[in-house]
Amino acid sequence: MSINMPRLMRNIGLLVITGMLVLITQKVGLKMSILDAIPGMIIIILVATIALIIRDLFPKSIFPAFGWVTILGFLFSMPYNPLSVKFMEYTDKVNFMAITTPLLAFAGLSVGNKIDDLKKMSWKIALISIIVFITIFFACALIAETVLRLRGDI
Incomplete structure (x- = not known):
């Protein structure tokens, strides 16, 4: 269990570059202030x-870093967390849609690096993808339906 410092530093550099691109995209596309979004x-x-x-620290885990980011973001934004008010105040100034473009580009590159593994799966990957897409669609629809009913919007 050790931290791969060269890889971590390279990834932090990529995160900073991506963050700058997101801020520029936000400014150009949405006319939002870069200075307000920096924190x-x-x-x-x-x-x-x-x-x-x-x-x-957990190299044997199959859980990806993206999953850890999601969990940490969830924990930091929970109302019971004393940091949540400031966390939400600052991160709300970063437009979610501005983040999705580089995120999807990096996801595509990540999959592109594993193209040989995907080829080995052949037709099975298409079937799995369809099942996952359908399942996620209905799960999201069910969650949205439940939330809208609880709020009294429908």
Whole structure:
């Protein structure tokens, strides 16, 4: 159990570059202030860095760093967390849609690096993908339906 420092430093550099791209995209596309969003972007980069460290500390885990980021973000934003008010105040100034483009690009690159593994799965990967997409669609629809009913919107 040790942290791979060269890889961590390279990944932090990539996170910083991506953060700058997100802020620029936000400014150009949405006319949002870069200065207002910098603290939120720093927080997002710190959470992602913590997730990368956790991934290095548990190398045998099949849980990806992206999963750790999601869990950490969830924990930091929970109402019972004393940090949640400031966490939400700052990260709300970073537009979620501005983050999705580089995120999807990196996900595509990640999958592209494993193309040989995907070829070995042949037609099975298509079947699994369809099942996953359908399941996620209905799960999201069910959650949305439940939340909207609880709020009294439908």
